[in-house]
Amino acid sequence: MSHTPHELAEEFPDKISQIHVLKEGDAHFRKLFDEYHEVNRAVHRAETNVEPTDSLHEAELRKQRLALKDLIAALL
Template sequence: MSHTPHELAEEFPAEVEKMHKLKLENAHFAKLFDEYHEVNRAVHRAEVSVEPTDDAHEGELRKQRARLKDEIWALISAA
């Protein structure tokens, strides 16, 4: 298990400018972006035991983060 935050700027470093533009111009993208960061922070807090949770809940958070990341990538790719 990695305890490294999965920030979108680190996940897609070549797309930082495009993400910034999409956040300003696309309300759906902005919502997904914010939701991703909320879920990502929850996963990270669980990983480092700041907010301990059971394995099943942490697994669900990870799946949610992956789904959001996939949807975000689809929007980035289409832009």
């Protein structure tokens, strides 16, 4: 597992098997899953100054991550 905070397995520990099934069988879920991880890693890189960004952009990334997490939660 990654050391990046807010991974979906950490956010939904009781839904890991359901996440796996949906990733394999639902193209829409897979797209949301991939997009969430892309945005989550961008947030992590910004927070750790690996890829520094301004606070407005970082806040927008966090909002995007939360919106994706809400969509994923609704499908779970």
